[in-house]
Amino acid sequence: MRKYNKISQPILKEIKQIVGEKNVLFDQPDKMAAYSHDEVADPAYAHMPEVVIKPSSADEISEIMKIANKYKIPVTPRGAGSGLSGGAVPAYGGVVLSFEKMNRILEVDKDNLVVVVEPGVVTNEINNLVKDDGLFYAGYPMSVETCFIGGNIAENAGGGKAIKYGVTSRYVLGMEVVLPTGEIVQLGGKLSKDVVGYDLIHLMTGSEGTLGIFTKIILKLLPLPVNKIDLLVLFPDAMTAMKNVILIMRNGRVIPTAIEFMDQLSVQTTCKYLNEELPYQKAGAMLLIEVDGSSEEQVEREYETIGKLCEENGALEVYVALNYTTQERVWAVRRNIAEAFKVYSPIQSLEDIVVPFANIPDILPYLEKLSQKYPVIIPCYGHAGDGNLHVTLVKKPECPIEQWSSVEHDVLVELYKITKKLGGTISGEHGIGSKRRGFLSLVMDDEIINLQRRIKKVFDPNDILNPGKIFPENIAAGKT
Amino acid sequence: MKFIVPIKQVPETSKVKMDPVTGTMIRTGVEAIINPLDLYAIETAIRLKEQLGGSIIIISMGPMQAMKAIREAIAMGCDDGVLLSDRAFGGADTWATAYTLSLAVRKLGEADLILCGERATDGDTGQVGPGLAAMLDLPIITYVAKIESIGHEMLRAERLVEGGREIVSLKTPVVMTVVKEIGVPRLPTLRGILRSKKTEIKVWGPADICADVSLTGLKGSPTRVVRIHHPQVTRKGEQIVIKEPQDVEKAANSIMAFMKQRNIP
Numbered sequence: 001m002r003k004y005n006k007i008s009q010p011i012l013k014e015i016k017q018i019v020g021e022k023n024v025l026f027d028q029p030d031k032m033a034a035y036s037h038d039e040v041a042d043p044a045y046a047h048m049p050e051v052v053i054k055p056s057s058a059d060e061i062s063e064i065m066k067i068a069n070k071y072k073i074p075v076t077p078r079g080a081g082s083g084l085s086g087g088a089v090p091a092y093g094g095v096v097l098s099f100e101k102m103n104r105i106l107e108v109d110k111d112n113l114v115v116v117v118e119p120g121v122v123t124n125e126i127n128n129l130v131k132d133d134g135l136f137y138a139g140y141p142m143s144v145e146t147c148f149i150g151g152n153i154a155e156n157a158g159g160g161k162a163i164k165y166g167v168t169s170r171y172v173l174g175m176e177v178v179l180p181t182g183e184i185v186q187l188g189g190k191l192s193k194d195v196v197g198y199d200l201i202h203l204m205t206g207s208e209g210t211l212g213i214f215t216k217i218i219l220k221l222l223p224l225p226v227n228k229i230d231l232l233v234l235f236p237d238a239m240t241a242m243k244n245v246i247l248i249m250r251n252g253r254v255i256p257t258a259i260e261f262m263d264q265l266s267v268q269t270t271c272k273y274l275n276e277e278l279p280y281q282k283a284g285a286m287l288l289i290e291v292d293g294s295s296e297e298q299v300e301r302e303y304e305t306i307g308k309l310c311e312e313n314g315a316l317e318v319y320v321a322l323n324y325t326t327q328e329r330v331w332a333v334r335r336n337i338a339e340a341f342k343v344y345s346p347i348q349s350l351e352d353i354v355v356p357f358a359n360i361p362d363i364l365p366y367l368e369k370l371s372q373k374y375p376v377i378i379p380c381y382g383h384a385g386d387g388n389l390h391v392t393l394v395k396k397p398e399c400p401i402e403q404w405s406s407v408e409h410d411v412l413v414e415l416y417k418i419t420k421k422l423g424g425t426i427s428g429e430h431g432i433g434s435k436r437r438g439f440l441s442l443v444m445d446d447e448i449i450n451l452q453r454r455i456k457k458v459f460d461p462n463d464i465l466n467p468g469k470i471f472p473e474n475i476a477a478g479k480t
Numbered sequence: 481m482k483f484i485v486p487i488k489q490v491p492e493t494s495k496v497k498m499d500p501v502t503g504t505m506i507r508t509g510v511e512a513i514i515n516p517l518d519l520y521a522i523e524t525a526i527r528l529k530e531q532l533g534g535s536i537i538i539i540s541m542g543p544m545q546a547m548k549a550i551r552e553a554i555a556m557g558c559d560d561g562v563l564l565s566d567r568a569f570g571g572a573d574t575w576a577t578a579y580t581l582s583l584a585v586r587k588l589g590e591a592d593l594i595l596c597g598e599r600a601t602d603g604d605t606g607q608v609g610p611g612l613a614a615m616l617d618l619p620i621i622t623y624v625a626k627i628e629s630i631g632h633e634m635l636r637a638e639r640l641v642e643g644g645r646e647i648v649s650l651k652t653p654v655v656m657t658v659v660k661e662i663g664v665p666r667l668p669t670l671r672g673i674l675r676s677k678k679t680e681i682k683v684w685g686p687a688d689i690c691a692d693v694s695l696t697g698l699k700g701s702p703t704r705v706v707r708i709h710h711p712q713v714t715r716k717g718e719q720i721v722i723k724e725p726q727d728v729e730k731a732a733n734s735i736m737a738f739m740k741q742r743n744i745p
Binding site: 231232277278303304307308311317318319320321322323324325326329330 | 663
């Protein structure tokens with residue numbers, strides 16, 4: 001167990017001198033509660049910070065890190081708090097560094113197709129700013145309208161367009177980082193290629209706020225596709241839908257932007273939640289498929305190819321969303337699934353296992369078995385084209401609340417073991433954080449965990465930056 | 481039964497920007513879509529066709545690109561389409577539009593029902609449906625929220641009126657305008673889209689419908705836009721701050737007094 005010091009009045013005074021009194025929350029539990037959790041449903045993963053600091057510059061953060069090292073105080077960086085692994089939760093109390101004031105887009109370099117942003121920029125703001133110049137940022141987490149770009153990079157967010165555009169890391173060209181020990185360093189630049197030294201940018205990306213604090217980020221932009229079309233394809237059952245995912249990827253000769261899967265339970269719960277009148281009742285599963293491109297003809301050819309392939313392979317109906325309004329309508333079904341299940345039952349565990357996508361059909365019978373064996377319903381949806389599935393464990397009403405944590409644990413262990421057996425791992429995009437660290441050893445060898453711990457030690461000798469994340473408390477305890 | 485649905489292609493207004501000088505929409509580079517409120521008329525026609533059989537003809541007046549809107553309606557489940565496209569039709573106001581559409585409806589022959597959207601999201605007048613009825617000398621029922629029954633040349637429908645609903649029976653053929661409550665429009669299907677590509681859509685000019693070109697387009701439009709201005713929205717708010725528990729009652733009283741003063745029940 002780590003030993004950290006509490007934040008005393010003299011330390012608080014030092015902090016206030018750095019960032020100014022109005023940028024510090026202390027002793028205001030009702031205001032600070034918002035910083036004690038992320039979007040993980042289980043309150044067991046929440047933890048109150050002792051102080052919330054809203055810095056405005058790298059220099060301020062550097063000073064805070066020096067104080068934190070001096071007094072051994074944990075510091076947890078926080079974006080918009082839309083994470084799903086407890087990454088932004090101050091597991092050991094101490095300081096939460098909230099980036100809400102560092103929300104400027106510093107530069108749009110149209111000639112080099114890059115944008116330089118501060119970490120507190122809402123991801124979608126970037127697109128709002130550059131779309132009139134025919135550019136776009138291709139990262140597309142489902143929380144794109146609320147999440148901060150800094151959090152996207154810390155978690156290496158994936159999302160709904162990764163088949164064609166990849167995940168966040170593909171777009172991170174450079175960054176300014178405050179190291180846990182307080183030094184401010186510049187990594188990378190506006191370069192498309194850079195092989196000088198180790199690739200620290202991509203070590204930082206996805207480090208879940210444990211290796212450094214990003215204060216400036218250089219992101220690559222792409223030409224904005226002129227056209228896009230969404231298909232909402234209804235299938236009689238989940239297996240047929242999943243098999244179509246493989247067919248599209250293997251035989252379509254098209255790279256779709258997205259292939260999202262939604263099982264019957266997800267579709268019905270969300271459609272009811274949204275009062276959606278699509279004929280969802282007859283569908284056992286749906287795929288939401290997007291294609292985009294530089295001309296109407298190209299997009300038309302691509303969606304017709306995919307649509308016909310689905311029709312020939314068991315689809316009940318292929319709906320086509322031709323414009324913004326109908327596209328928003330079909331994506332609303334996908335984006336609201338998590339929210340809809342929270343209304344149905346707030347006691348749940350949202351997972352994001354990932355397997356090679358051709359192995360997805362193999363996982364379905366196991367999910368069925370798990371929901372029969374345990375008092376849990378398991379809706380399943382997600383980024384099927386990436387093999388990344390949001391398998392969600394929702395408590396059945398008959399399961400007594402005091403038994404839930406052990407049920408949840410047992411189901412997760414079984415689920416993760418199946419996932420590993422199918423060549424997969426336990427998180428494709430949400431991260432390990434505090435929520436999954438106890439399970440890391442199920443999918444990662446001790447040697448690799450220890451190697452990563454040594455890397456962490458190099459950056460953060462006092463273990464003050466976001467402690468209690470990723471790695472199990474001790475490896476043996478993780479073996480379940 | 482024979483249904484005719486007049487539709488309009490409009491700019492996708494959720495993305496549209498206004499020209500601050502002229503006060504008009506900047507239409508360049510904006511996606512063109514079926515007027516969202518016309519989708520409800522299309523949906524109603526398709527539901528009635530599914531129930532009673534028959535065919536649905538879409539008509540639209542506009543440039544050649546409006547063909548896309550007609551094809552989309554066919555992809556949703558309509559059968560046929562006519563595009564009224566000619567320079568002589570350009571710049572029409574609601575009068576000239578209703579005149580032109582009425583000639584097309586006449587040429588298409590006796591329809592049982594002519595279903596229109598409540599209004600177009602770009603012009604926002606809501607006059608073309610009633611105008612069309614007047615020029616065709618047919619009864620009109622506006623703001624229809626529900627069709628109760630149709631058959632034996634009689635239609636019974638529920639329409640929204642201020643403060644309630646009105647149930648009206650009338651003899652067909654009828655022109656009706658529908659509101660959103662009537663039913664959520666379906667999405668086009670791939671099968672529908674492929675079918676719509678094969679459908680031959682007729683393009684009619686003034687000669688095809690025997691139109692008097694002095695009554696069509698800008699020339700036939702009595703409406704003149706004199707000035708477009710943005711209304712100034714001025715909302716005044718009064719803030720009541722509650723600091724102490726006893727302030728709650730004071731605040732509630734002042735809200736009650738305010739409502740009483742404004743006759744808000």
